[in-house]
Amino acid sequence: MNRFDYHFPVRVHFGQGCFEETLQQELTRYGNRVMLAYGGGSIRRTGLYDRLVTILHGAGKTVTDFGGIMPNPTLKKVQEGQQLAREIKADLILAVGGGSVSDCCKIVATGGTPIPLGVVVTASGTGSEQNNGAVITDEEKKVKGAMWGVFADFAILDADLTKTVPMKQVISGAFDTLSHCMETYFGHPHTCNLSDRINEAVQRSARSELMWASAMGENGILKLGKVTDFQCHMIEHQLGAYTDCNHGQGLAVLHPTFYRHIYHSAEKKFDRWAQEVWLVQHAQQAIDALEDLINEVGLPTTLADMGITLADDTIKAIAASTVITPGCCKRLTPDEIEQILRECS
Ligand code: NZQ
Ligand code: ZN
Numbered sequence: 001m002n003r004f005d006y007h008f009p010v011r012v013h014f015g016q017g018c019f020e021e022t023l024q025q026e027l028t029r030y031g032n033r034v035m036l037a038y039g040g041g042s043i044r045r046t047g048l049y050d051r052l053v054t055i056l057h058g059a060g061k062t063v064t065d066f067g068g069i070m071p072n073p074t075l076k077k078v079q080e081g082q083q084l085a086r087e088i089k090a091d092l093i094l095a096v097g098g099g100s101v102s103d104c105c106k107i108v109a110t111g112g113t114p115i116p117l118g119v120v121v122t123a124s125g126t127g128s129e130q131n132n133g134a135v136i137t138d139e140e141k142k143v144k145g146a147m148w149g150v151f152a153d154f155a156i157l158d159a160d161l162t163k164t165v166p167m168k169q170v171i172s173g174a175f176d177t178l179s180h181c182m183e184t185y186f187g188h189p190h191t192c193n194l195s196d197r198i199n200e201a202v203q204r205s206a207r208s209e210l211m212w213a214s215a216m217g218e219n220g221i222l223k224l225g226k227v228t229d230f231q232c233h234m235i236e237h238q239l240g241a242y243t244d245c246n247h248g249q250g251l252a253v254l255h256p257t258f259y260r261h262i263y264h265s266a267e268k269k270f271d272r273w274a275q276e277v278w279l280v281q282h283a284q285q286a287i288d289a290l291e292d293l294i295n296e297v298g299l300p301t302t303l304a305d306m307g308i309t310l311a312d313d314t315i316k317a318i319a320a321s322t323v324i325t326p327g328c329c330k331r332l333t334p335d336e337i338e339q340i341l342r343e344c345s
Contacts, residue, residue: 001193001225008220010130011154014212019120019158020055026118026154027059031091035084035115037066037105039097043122046164052096052120064088066108069097072244073104075138082111095119095152098165098173099126099247103134106149119155123165124211125173125248127180127218129155137241143321144241159211171297172248174210178203179232179251180217182273186262187228187327190269195224200276231328232258235337238318243308252299253306256291257343261336263287266329303345315341 013022027034034056043049056063066081085093085108093115095105102119106128109115119129128134132151137144162170181203185196199222202213216222235258236250263270263283270283278286291301300306310318319337332340 001195002189002227004224006220006224009151009153010219012130012157012215012219013154014157014215016159019156019161020051022154022156022158023052023055023118023120024059026156027056027061027092029153030116032061033064033088033091034061035064035066035081035088035090035093037069037081037093037095037097037101037108039067039069039071039101041067042164043096048096048122048161052094056094064090066093069101069104071098071100071246072135072137072144072240073100075136078104078107078136081105081108085109085115086112090115093117096122098123098169099128099135102126102128102152103136103149106132106134106152107136107147109150114150117150117152119152120161121155121157121211122161123169123173124157124159124162124214125169125176127177127214127216129157130215130219135237137244142241142317144237145323157211157215162211168298169246169248170210171299172246172252173214174248175252175294175297175299176248177210177214177217179248179255181213181222182255183230183233184217184222184226184228185273186266186269186329187223187226187230188329189226190266190329192272193225195222195226198222200273203277227327229325229327229329231262231325231332234323234325235318235340238322239308239341241321242310242314242318245306245308249300249306252294253301253303253344254340256287256294256301257340259283259287259290261332261340262328262330264330269329303341310341310345 095101109117134147134149185199202216274280274286278289319334
């Protein structure tokens with residue numbers, strides 16, 4: 001394993017039905033002005049908004065709404081949130097939603113003096129509540145890129161709150177989790193190490209314990225002593241910058257083709273993955289099995305399935321603007337990324 005420093009500052013509350021009690025406990029730590037951040041309206045439809053406001057008022061808090069955070073949150077939305085948080089002198093930002101709400105608020109909380117952040121997870125997959133990275137889209141520059149924000153002070157993972165997530169989103173979130181594990185697994189070093197042993201277990205369990213698998217994918221444990229890969233994510237993010245597509249679905253389309261392009265550069269590691277995760281012998285069989293799983297669960301397998309047709313100059317622009325990661329076993333060129341995108345069409 002490579003050397004590492006590890007510090008994990010998030011208080012994680014996990015368990016079905018833990019939401020109310022743990023939120024009440026957490027609220028006692030903060031001042032009275034709470035900025036309640038959420039997405040496009042699911043929390044109102046599900047009744048969660050009313051439950052939250054009751055808890056917040058019960059704890060003597062003043063609530064200011066910051067709603068309408070969109071999937072693939074934009075820099076503009078972040079700036080709007082920063083301005084509001086400053087205006088109301090927020091003592092706590094309470095982010096309630098999936099990765100998009102959490103990501104947006106991690107950056108909102110950095111504006112000026114950092115503001116404490118709490119996350120109530122309503123859709124799992126990204127594991128965003130576990131780290132201080134955020135993926136924000138700069139619409140003008142056409143870049144969907146990583147920014148560093150605050151770590152949440154606390155995160156509440158109550159699977160009861162995810163029961164209303166549309167099945168399509170549940171599955172794309174689950175695939176995102178699997179992707180995070182794979183993207184970490186195929187980073188360096190390729191020799192056997194404890195992080196990868198744990199990773200194999202998470203990949204195999206991802207279907208039965210989605211919410212904790214999602215957290216494990218991004219809480220840093222699988223990344224200890226490793227340089228991660230995340231090249232497929234970089235391609236997907238730029239695909240997202242140009243098409244505003246769903247993240248997990250974009251990954252599902254790209255992964256098998258991407259792996260067929262790179263596995264020769266790390267054949268031993270891919271064979272191990274085949275044997276330990278997919279219970280087959282060779283890399284190619286495992287990539288086929290991954291593709292079968294994608295089909296089986298109804299995820300898209302081509303860009304056309306996602307309703308996306310890329311013009312030639314868009315393919316070139318996506319390829320040219322994709323970040324090349326140091327941890328990928330093969331250093332991709334823009335030409336090869338173009339080829340991958342064409343094969344995925
Ligand atoms: O906006 P609302 O109305 O709340 O609806 C959301 C949204 O439409 C809905 N939803 C969430 N919880 C629900 C619910 N609907 C019903 N009941 C509930 N309980 O789900 C839809 C998708 O939500 P979103 O937050 O966009 O999904 P996800 O969690 O997949 O987050 C995607 C974003 O996270 C970024 C992605 O790039 C994308 O922008 N990522 C963040 C990462 C990180 N910070 O570590 C890592 C990932 O690789 C990823 O890039
Ligand atoms: Zn992801």
